[in-house]
Amino acid sequence: MAAPSPTPRKFLGRLSLPERTFVVEALRAETVGGVLLLAATVTALLWANTPLGSSYEAVSDFHIGPSALGLDLSIQHWAADGLLAIFFFVAGIELKRELVAGELRDPKAAALPVIAAICGMAVPALIYLAVVIVGGGSTAGWAVPTATDIAFALAVLAVIGTALPSALRAFLLTLAVVDDLFAILIIAVFFTSDLNFAALGGSVVGLGVFWLLLHKGVRGWYVYVPLALVIWGLMYNSGIHATIAGVAMGLMLRCTRREGEEQSPGEHIEHLVRPLSAGLAVPLFALFSAGVTVSGNSLTDVFTRPETLGVVLGLVVGKTFGIFGGTWLAARFTRAELNEDLTWPDVFAVAALAGIGFTVSLLIGELAFAGNAALTDEVKAAVLIGSLIAAVFAGFLLKLRVRKYRAMCEEEERDEDQDGIPDIYEQDNPQYHLRMAAIYEEKAAEHRRRAELAGASRDGGDRPE
Structure with a gap:
């Protein structure tokens, strides 16, 4: 007798309840931070392109x-090297969580978003080159x-008023996490200047002490922050x-829950630090990095100079077709079936949304063209224009x-029995159906009572006190 063929794996299917809860909470903070990031970018552009532009340069270049x-x-370097370390610390925690408890823990399930993310980085780089x-x-x-x-x-x-279903939001988040991992590797490998081995050895020893304290269960911000x-x-x-x-320390945190824990240490610290990262660190980095002087000539140069044109095409064309093509090929060869509620245009x-490469793109642009201020500003303008398109x-x-x-979002969030768990996750639970039957019976009885009162009122009959 032939063995039954395996059930095709579902791509962009329903998340587990804990995973959905994590995604919703994480992206809520990122959405608020994104609006602040957008506001900081607009402020930087206005500040740099008004008569106050000289003060923008003075503040950015002020050393402390x-x-x-x-x-x-300089203030700009403190934002790029200091504040962004907080951003990458959170990215390290996200990566660790994805590896041990999220989408990346299962190699078969992780293959698709990882391949999509790799293609979404390789194709833009090839287009640029x-x-x-x-x-x-x-x-x-x-x-x-x-x-x-x-x-x-x-x-x-948030600005256009579109709420993505949780599966698409999780896919976007996983793409960004893998993206951050490779961006970290690129920065470490390709943008490292002459090494000071004494300082590097000291930092490695410090990381070892950091890990040991975590392993021993030592608590207290006053220990870890200094x-x-x-x-x-x-x-x-x-x-x-x-x-x-920041990444190294984030990766060291435990992101699995032990018996009796409501949150792992990594989840707890991420919950505390993410608002600082999304609400302060990244917007301040944008404020002191996105302030490029914009003129008619500079906008024209973005589409005529090869470096800047390569950035724009890489973000808009490379990201879109790289991620989509990688996803389609991975799904085809792994025989994963797309969620029936979604289509490939989704x-x-x-x-296309992943083509918005802002924070890390600006950082890499500064590192890649360090020493050439004019080209750095032009590349920043290209990042802004490419992200806008x-x-x-x-x-x-x-x-x-x-x-x-x-x-789809309303269906995911519907909770008619008001037990705190979306109904879609309880449909196979007999107790859920009993509760729903009681709710429907209660609503029907209320409807009948109101109909009887309305009939009595029309007939001029006795009304209940």
Whole structure:
């Protein structure tokens, strides 16, 4: 007798309740942070392109910090190297959680979003390289269009009033997490200056102490925050980008729950730090990085200079077709079936939304063209324009399906028995059906009572006191 064929795996199917709860809570904070990020970007552009533009440069270039420790940095560098370490710390926790409890814990389930994310980074890089090689530009910025900014993408969704179903939101979040992982590797490998091995050794020792304290169950922010600052300072002086320290510490946190725990330490700390990252660190980075001078000539140069054109095409075209193509190929070869409530145009729209590469793209642009201020500003302008085009394009595609998404979200959130668990997760539970039958009977009885009162009122009969 032939063995039964395995059931095809569902792609973008319903999330488990704990996973859905995590995604909803995580993205709620990112959405608020994304709106602040958008506001900070607009503020930076207005500040830099008004008569107050000289004050913007003065503030950005103002140096502060102990020079004896090698930390006499400009405000802009403090934002890029210091505040973004908080952002990457949260990214490290997200990555650890995805690896041990999320979408990436199962290699078969992880294959599809990982392949999609890799293609979504490789294709933009190849498009950039093709454009600059043909145009005779610099290949140094190949990594600029490879990043996805989840906060900015969610801000776009908030502005256009579109709520994605949880499966699409989880897919976008997983893409961003894998994206961040490879961005971290790119920064560490390709943008490391001359190494100071003494400082690097000190940071490694500090990370070892950090891990040991976590392993021993030591608690108290007053222990970990000073240690984290020391590790960060040593990492900065080692020549490796200081944000790597944030990632390393985030990856060390335990993200699995033990018996009796409502939250793992990683989940608890992420819950505390994420608002600081999304609401303060990233917007301040944008404020001091996105303030490029915009003029008619500079906008024209974005589409004529090979480096900037490569960035725009990489974000808008490369990201969209890289992620969509990688997803389609992975689903085809793994025989994963798309959720029957969704279509491939939905995946294409999310892929276009992932073309919003802002925070990390700006950071990599600064690193790639360090020492060339004019080209750095032009690349930043290209990131802004490319992200804007991707946002408008994705917003148009998502608006075409807004009614369908709204209906799916309402179905996911419906809780008629008001027990705190969405009804869609209880449909196979006999107790749920008993509760729903009681609710419907109660509603029917109320309806009958109101009909009787209305009839008595029309007939002029006795009315109950």
